[in-house]
Amino acid sequence: MLAEIITIGDEILIGQIVDTNSAWMAQQLNLIGIKVKQVSSISDDADHIVEALQLAKKRAKVILITGGLGPTKDDITKFTLARYFNMGFRRDQETLAHIEGIFQRGNRPMIELNRQQADVPDGCIVIKNKNGTAPCMWFESEGNIIVSMPGVPFEMKYLMEEEILPRLKNAFKLPFIVHKTILTANIGESFLATEIALIENSLPAHIKLAYLPKLGQVRLRLSAIGEEEQSLKQEVDGFAQQIVEKVRQYVVVEDDIELEKAVLNLMEAANLTLSTAESCTGGYIAHLITKHPGSSKVYQGGAVVYSNDLKESVLGVSSETLRQFGAVSEETVREMAQGALDHFKTDYAVSVSGIAGPGGELPNKPVGTVWIAVAHKAGVVSKGFKFGNKRIQNIERSASAALMMIINELKRNTV
Amino acid sequence: MLAEIITIGDEILIGQIVDTNSAWMAQQLNLIGIKVKQVSSISDDADHIVEALQLAKKRAKVILITGGLGPTKDDITKFTLARYFNMGFRRDQETLAHIEGIFQRGNRPMIELNRQQADVPDGCIVIKNKNGTAPCMWFESEGNIIVSMPGVPFEMKYLMEEEILPRLKNAFKLPFIVHKTILTANIGESFLATEIALIENSLPAHIKLAYLPKLGQVRLRLSAIGEEEQSLKQEVDGFAQQIVEKVRQYVVVEDDIELEKAVLNLMEAANLTLSTAESCTGGYIAHLITKHPGSSKVYQGGAVVYSNDLKESVLGVSSETLRQFGAVSEETVREMAQGALDHFKTDYAVSVSGIAGPGGELPNKPVGTVWIAVAHKAGVVSKGFKFGNKRIQNIERSASAALMMIINELKRNTV
Numbered sequence: 101m102l103a104e105i106i107t108i109g110d111e112i113l114i115g116q117i118v119d120t121n122s123a124w125m126a127q128q129l130n131l132i133g134i135k136v137k138q139v140s141s142i143s144d145d146a147d148h149i150v151e152a153l154q155l156a157k158k159r160a161k162v163i164l165i166t167g168g169l170g171p172t173k174d175d176i177t178k179f180t181l182a183r184y185f186n187m188g189f190r191r192d193q194e195t196l197a198h199i200e201g202i203f204q205r206g207n208r209p210m211i212e213l214n215r216q217q218a219d220v221p222d223g224c225i226v227i228k229n230k231n232g233t234a235p236c237m238w239f240e241s242e243g244n245i246i247v248s249m250p251g252v253p254f255e256m257k258y259l260m261e262e263e264i265l266p267r268l269k270n271a272f273k274l275p276f277i278v279h280k281t282i283l284t285a286n287i288g289e290s291f292l293a294t295e296i297a298l299i300e301n302s303l304p305a306h307i308k309l310a311y312l313p314k315l316g317q318v319r320l321r322l323s324a325i326g327e328e329e330q331s332l333k334q335e336v337d338g339f340a341q342q343i344v345e346k347v348r349q350y351v352v353v354e355d356d357i358e359l360e361k362a363v364l365n366l367m368e369a370a371n372l373t374l375s376t377a378e379s380c381t382g383g384y385i386a387h388l389i390t391k392h393p394g395s396s397k398v399y400q401g402g403a404v405v406y407s408n409d410l411k412e413s414v415l416g417v418s419s420e421t422l423r424q425f426g427a428v429s430e431e432t433v434r435e436m437a438q439g440a441l442d443h444f445k446t447d448y449a450v451s452v453s454g455i456a457g458p459g460g461e462l463p464n465k466p467v468g469t470v471w472i473a474v475a476h477k478a479g480v481v482s483k484g485f486k487f488g489n490k491r492i493q494n495i496e497r498s499a500s501a502a503l504m505m506i507i508n509e510l511k512r513n514t515v
Numbered sequence: 516m517l518a519e520i521i522t523i524g525d526e527i528l529i530g531q532i533v534d535t536n537s538a539w540m541a542q543q544l545n546l547i548g549i550k551v552k553q554v555s556s557i558s559d560d561a562d563h564i565v566e567a568l569q570l571a572k573k574r575a576k577v578i579l580i581t582g583g584l585g586p587t588k589d590d591i592t593k594f595t596l597a598r599y600f601n602m603g604f605r606r607d608q609e610t611l612a613h614i615e616g617i618f619q620r621g622n623r624p625m626i627e628l629n630r631q632q633a634d635v636p637d638g639c640i641v642i643k644n645k646n647g648t649a650p651c652m653w654f655e656s657e658g659n660i661i662v663s664m665p666g667v668p669f670e671m672k673y674l675m676e677e678e679i680l681p682r683l684k685n686a687f688k689l690p691f692i693v694h695k696t697i698l699t700a701n702i703g704e705s706f707l708a709t710e711i712a713l714i715e716n717s718l719p720a721h722i723k724l725a726y727l728p729k730l731g732q733v734r735l736r737l738s739a740i741g742e743e744e745q746s747l748k749q750e751v752d753g754f755a756q757q758i759v760e761k762v763r764q765y766v767v768v769e770d771d772i773e774l775e776k777a778v779l780n781l782m783e784a785a786n787l788t789l790s791t792a793e794s795c796t797g798g799y800i801a802h803l804i805t806k807h808p809g810s811s812k813v814y815q816g817g818a819v820v821y822s823n824d825l826k827e828s829v830l831g832v833s834s835e836t837l838r839q840f841g842a843v844s845e846e847t848v849r850e851m852a853q854g855a856l857d858h859f860k861t862d863y864a865v866s867v868s869g870i871a872g873p874g875g876e877l878p879n880k881p882v883g884t885v886w887i888a889v890a891h892k893a894g895v896v897s898k899g900f901k902f903g904n905k906r907i908q909n910i911e912r913s914a915s916a917a918l919m920m921i922i923n924e925l926k927r928n929t930v
Contacts, residue, residue, distance in 0.1 A: 110725055110738075111725065111727050111736075112537075112541070114541055114542065114545050114550075115537070115538040115539060115541035115542030115543075115551075116538075116727060116771070117538065117729075118533060118534070118535050118538040119533070119538070119554075122527075122530070122534070122556070123530040123532065123533040123534070125530070126528055126529055127531075128530075130530065135528070135529075136528045136530075137528070137557075137558070137563070138555060138556065138557050138558075138567075139527065139528065139555070139556040140554070141537070141553065141555075142552075142553050143552070143553075148553070152553075155570065170704060170726060170728070171705045171708065172704060172705070172708045173708075173715070174723070174724070174725050208703060208706070211705060211709055213705045213708060214705050231903075252728070253908075254903065254908055257905075279529065281531075288623060289586060289587060290587070290628045290629050291623070291626070293587045293628060294626050294628065308525075308589070309589070310525055310589050311585060311587045311589065312532070313585070313667070314532075321526075321529075321531065323525075323529070376798075378801075381805075382802055382804070382805025382806070382810075382814075383791075383798030383799070383800070383801025383802040383805060383817070383819065384802045384805075385798070386793075386797050386798025386801070386802075386819040387798040387799045387801075387802045389797070390797025390798060390819070390821065390910075391797070391906070391907060391910070393872070393874060393906055394874065395821075396822070399797075399821055400821055400824070401818065401821040401822055401825040401829070402798070402818070403817070403818050403819070404791070404798065404817045405816045406805065406811050406814055406815055406816040407811070407815040407816055409860065410815060410859060414816070414829065414859075443828070443829070444825060445824065457808070458808050459809065488669065490669060490672075491808055493668075493669055495806070
């Protein structure tokens, strides 16, 4: 079963927002055995919407459309769909009551533009959007299912989870798609490919292997499609085990999770706590960790010490160390980690200090110079890095390297 | 002048990665007067690539393709393009030397798969990819320019900035596109539309107005297309001024910048410093701020105090307050802000404590309950919020609300 996603709105095409909806929708569709054939982002233009819809209908049975449902003039999705399906409009009373309720509860004045959001093409099924004023519209036409949803992420997500996915599961007998991901680090993509070439060549046609490199990591993803979930899983697990055995020393985790989640899982299992002491990463490591529900079982907190004063007062780095070696140095970063361990009373502490750029270059310390330390009872390990000259990337790579160092220490200390 | 972006790779279609490249590329293209007509994400499938290319050629003159250039078997972009353009392959010696250099400097073994990355379709212009091993390929065919780039963001960005954009500017006489954004807050989209309806209706055909709502903010974007940059700018600025005068009390900043950047600009201009004390936002506010180059002029640092122990030991929140009112309370968040102000010695401090969810619900404090305080010399202001039940969203909305509170205080204190 194939689906396509069409996102409507100039904001994506001028780059004002990043389309995070489509990735999430694709994940959810995959989980119920629907493959996404194409994602198309197009403008609020009636002819373009119709063209995209016609092309998508040729390639896929299910078409999910997001965006262009706001009350203002630039949003034309609803009118274009009505014209395309040759439908008139009716005011949906249930939607109207829902919109009126939202405005009443918010104590906001309601105008005709808001009421017009309850006008829907008369041949569609209206699905209530609990989280917003624009209703979701479900069309069935010539064997296709076309669904129009708002582009606001939390409205779309609610509608997908509660309404669209269950309805799609009912509408089709779906094949199973099984994915299995192995996260590797410290090995290049080509080298990895050579190491596992024999296994890759032995894969049957219904199982594919993909290499997804990112910041010193390569994710290996096995994807299998078939009719019977249990045997498919066994088959994929079998190949995954072959791969893990072949490149075991590079395997971080046999799961499709983020690095920081791997850290949290390992530490929670060992009943260990963590704190952070961040300079150049500026809270990014803390954010990555605390994104995850339940992180408070492991993560106690940390400091963002941008200024030298705070490195001293919050973490107890000695002014002599800062004076002699500088804020970006092995000596400072080790004291930061030890300081976090002591002050925040955790089993592990990680610290980062570096020059993220574009400013801040020092003699012998170009932009991209980063020091990282991990402290725990048994001592402190530290490592220097030379990343590139892009700020955001340096922040991301530093965080990634810091998390990898924690994992390496955890593995070393538990073996 | 129209362009299209085609991203190739299953990882976007199964939702394993979010396509951040396209938004960035669209921004850059807009700046040189090229509008993006469509962004299409398709799979590593030869027929699909050819179909997408043929359709894109009908709609746009410039087609930028990213992805599918890795050394492994699943990457087929290069071979598909060669077949499409009816070209043979040649090994590009300059590219080969470049790849060999990368492997030598990294002290990594090189295999035939790596050398094959230097094989290019014999009718394309090869553009050196300084940041990686896959070369960029520029094709000209039947009036179209088709460029194939790696999908790795920092390789693509370097190639765009240094090579592709300058070459596109040379290749075409481009019209100017001028955007002007006004960031508003505390006013709904429909209400805003009614307020400025007369101005919107008076816009000439070559100027468009878009409403971009996000987390309690609405960005108003005026876009104008024309031949003469200066007059276009004046025209857009004129309409922007009319809008600002009409809804002045809701205008945060007359610029297309993020909220935290507005905070940094206001504070830097007034020579003020800032610190953060975060519980449920877990470092996200610090990260938003420190993403920006030069943030260290304003931002000194802060604490992520996930545990109650750290709220006491790092920020000096009294154990009595925590016991009596709880960690998520107006009293605690005020002491957190005051503690950050005192301990981190800054002019302003912002604090957040809340229940991001999904766990952690308390009697009378459902998931989504958040308290925020801003402290400065003249005192502490605090405010309670009830957001939703989604963790990431609660983190984002809390950060957004906290930044808005800082802006409101800054404006109040400087008027």
